[in-house]
Amino acid sequence: xxxxxKLRAAGWMLAAVLAAAPLMGQAPNYGVGRSxxxxxxxxxxxxxxxxxxxxxxxxxxAVEGKEVYxxxxxxxxxxxxxxxxxxxxxxxxxGTLDSLKPVKTVGSYWPYATTLWDYINRAMPFDSPxxxxxxxxxxxVAYLLYLNGIIEEEEVLDAQTLPQVGMPNREGFxxxxxxxxxxxxPSR
Amino acid sequence: MKDRTAKDQPDSSNPSRRRFLKSxxxxxGVLGACADSGxxxxxxxxxxxAIPSPYxxxxxxxxxxxxxxxxxxxxxxASRTPLQDSYGILTPSSLHFERHHSxxxxxxxxxxxxxxxxMVDRPLVFSMEEILRLPSVSRIHxxxxxxxxxxxxxxxxxxxxxxxxxxxxxxxxxxxxxxxLSEVGVQSEAKWIIAEGADGCKLHRSIPMExxxxxxxxxxxxxxEAIRPEQGYPLRLVVPGWEGNTHVKWxxxxxxxxxxxxxxxETSKYTDLMPDGKARQFTFVMEAKSVITFPSGRDQLxxxxxxxxxxxxxxxxxxxQSVEISIDGGQSWQEAQFQEPRHPVALxxxxxxxRWEGQEVTLRSxxxxxxxxxxxxxxxxxxxxxxxxxYHYNGITAWKVSSDxxxxxxxx
Numbered sequence: 001x002x003x004x005x006k007l008r009a010a011g012w013m014l015a016a017v018l019a020a021a022p023l024m025g026q027a028p029n030y031g032v033g034r035s036x037x038x039x040x041x042x043x044x045x046x047x048x049x050x051x052x053x054x055x056x057x058x059x060x061x062a063v064e065g066k067e068v069y070x071x072x073x074x075x076x077x078x079x080x081x082x083x084x085x086x087x088x089x090x091x092x093x094x095g096t097l098d099s100l101k102p103v104k105t106v107g108s109y110w111p112y113a114t115t116l117w118d119y120i121n122r123a124m125p126f127d128s129p130x131x132x133x134x135x136x137x138x139x140x141v142a143y144l145l146y147l148n149g150i151i152e153e154e155e156v157l158d159a160q161t162l163p164q165v166g167m168p169n170r171e172g173f174x175x176x177x178x179x180x181x182x183x184x185x186p187s188r
Numbered sequence: 189m190k191d192r193t194a195k196d197q198p199d200s201s202n203p204s205r206r207r208f209l210k211s212x213x214x215x216x217g218v219l220g221a222c223a224d225s226g227x228x229x230x231x232x233x234x235x236x237x238a239i240p241s242p243y244x245x246x247x248x249x250x251x252x253x254x255x256x257x258x259x260x261x262x263x264x265x266a267s268r269t270p271l272q273d274s275y276g277i278l279t280p281s282s283l284h285f286e287r288h289h290s291x292x293x294x295x296x297x298x299x300x301x302x303x304x305x306x307m308v309d310r311p312l313v314f315s316m317e318e319i320l321r322l323p324s325v326s327r328i329h330x331x332x333x334x335x336x337x338x339x340x341x342x343x344x345x346x347x348x349x350x351x352x353x354x355x356x357x358x359x360x361x362x363x364x365x366x367x368x369l370s371e372v373g374v375q376s377e378a379k380w381i382i383a384e385g386a387d388g389c390k391l392h393r394s395i396p397m398e399x400x401x402x403x404x405x406x407x408x409x410x411x412x413e414a415i416r417p418e419q420g421y422p423l424r425l426v427v428p429g430w431e432g433n434t435h436v437k438w439x440x441x442x443x444x445x446x447x448x449x450x451x452x453x454e455t456s457k458y459t460d461l462m463p464d465g466k467a468r469q470f471t472f473v474m475e476a477k478s479v480i481t482f483p484s485g486r487d488q489l490x491x492x493x494x495x496x497x498x499x500x501x502x503x504x505x506x507x508x509q510s511v512e513i514s515i516d517g518g519q520s521w522q523e524a525q526f527q528e529p530r531h532p533v534a535l536x537x538x539x540x541x542x543r544w545e546g547q548e549v550t551l552r553s554x555x556x557x558x559x560x561x562x563x564x565x566x567x568x569x570x571x572x573x574x575x576x577x578x579y580h581y582n583g584i585t586a587w588k589v590s591s592d593x594x595x596x597x598x599x600x
Contacts, residue, residue, distance in 0.1 A: 098465030123389035
């Protein structure tokens with residue numbers, strides 16, 4: 001059955017609009033989704049980047065962190081971060097990365113202190129993630145960095161000082177150089 | 189935290205293929221109390237079968253299952269696809285491997301939202317209903333955990349399920365991430381995105397904007413139905429060809445940012461420590477790899493005669509160009525046949541007819557992808573990268589068939 005000419009014209013117009021869509025650049029095309037409030041974004045945005053600009057207010061020191069650690073972390077990670085059956089070692093391993101038995105810990109391997117804050121805040125304790133206060137997270141980070149000999153026992157960590165902490169393995173990472181094997185095979 | 193007993197579940201020990209290859213006695217046992225003489229005959233009056241049902245189940249005779257080796261914290265664990273029982277290139281959703289970091293969340297899709305914000309002109313929050321209204325795409329892609337075959341570096345495992353089972357291939361349906369990014373208007377200084385899940389640990393990964401605008405799919409369906417909870421229901425990333433950990437499940441948030449955020453999963457984990465003590469980071473692409481799935485470790489060939497060697501090949505860089513098989517320990521190689529059509533960045537099924545004369549042989553496969561990359565030997569890989577990483581292993585696998593028909597990992 002022939003299509004009414006009005007409908008046909010509308011169809012062509014729709015086709016033209018859709019064809020042009022990729023050229024419309026950054027303008028929204030579909031009008032789907034709603035604008036979140038700043039409070040909504042803030043409540044969901046737990047990302048902490050290496051410059052620490054999203055770090056929340058609060059502060060902590062190793063002595064407070066030790067108390068939290070003993071109650072919430074030691075069962076799995078050992079009394080002083082040495083690791084246990086259910087949690088990996090968090091302390092030690094310096095100088096082992098180029099050996100046949102590398103020990104990768106916060107102290108020996110992690111390149112950024114902000115990562116430790118982000119990970120404890122989002123994922124720890126394993127069976128109750130999200131249950132620590134910001135102050136407790138700052139204190140735990142301070143305690144673990146102190147146990148690793150990276151900061152002093154009395155040092156206060158907050159949104160300004162934490163991103164400045166120099167991690168021992170900060171320069172230990174390189175980008176992907178592959179293909180490193182597989183491009184040539186003499187037997188082929 | 190509760191103490192849990194470590195549980196080492198055996199491999200699916202009675203898969204269909206193996207069952208048929210074992211002796212008639214085993215086959216008869218499976219079919220019922222009546223011993224089967226093998227003679228085909230009518231067995232008298234027939235009865236009615238089962239009635240139609242709302243959701244299908246496989247035959248009760250089929251026993252193939254995922255392999256799990258649970259730790260004391262099993263919510264941070266994995267299960268492996270029974271590749272030895274696979275046919276074709278698609279992995280049944282029910283048998284697709286799992287890797288979770290804090291268990292499988294239960295998510296009501298009517299209450300699930302995706303927030304896209306950060307360096308964008310218009311932050312937006314989408315309901316599932318809204319995402320389902322948008323133009324959709326379907327693509328067939330493999331997902332491989334970058335820890336797949338991780339024990340092959342140092343302590344090779346006995347079966348193909350355990351060596352290669354953190355691998356699956358599905359048809360994924362969803363919305364192009366680039367479409368959603370166009371809706372929010374990415375600002376020019378945004379060079380990466382952070383993708384974050386709604387699971388307990390809010391697993392997150394940094395992904396370069398170039399890839400985000402290229403071919404990432406925000407998927408809500410797998411193999412024609414809603415994604416299963418353990419695969420990310422109701423929404424996950426599919427990042428074609430990149431390590432499995434980037435395919436963030438239970439996706440709830442994407443933040444456009446100016447630099448990688450150096451999360452735990454891209455610094456402490458999923459990085460490759462080299463012998464010199466330096467670690468390779470952001471090793472995203474899963475390079476070309478293949479494995480023979482039959483015959484493979486712990487298979488038992490009943491005797492000399494005809495068999496079809498078959499297996500799977502895949503490359504994160506595109507199409508598999510060719511697969512070669514050696515039945516003489518790597519001295520000579522012959523071209524395998526493909527099941528067509530092949531799809532880029534998907535499992536590719538290969539086959540080679542073979543007559544086993546009953547002698548000891550070692551079977552190997554190696555693949556070449558469309559970039560000309562040749563799958564390396566285990567020795568070459570270890571020489572290049574040492575033994576201090578557990579990720580990104582794509583070496584050649586060798587299965588030794590002994591004269592008694594038993595098959596084992598030649599490197600084990």
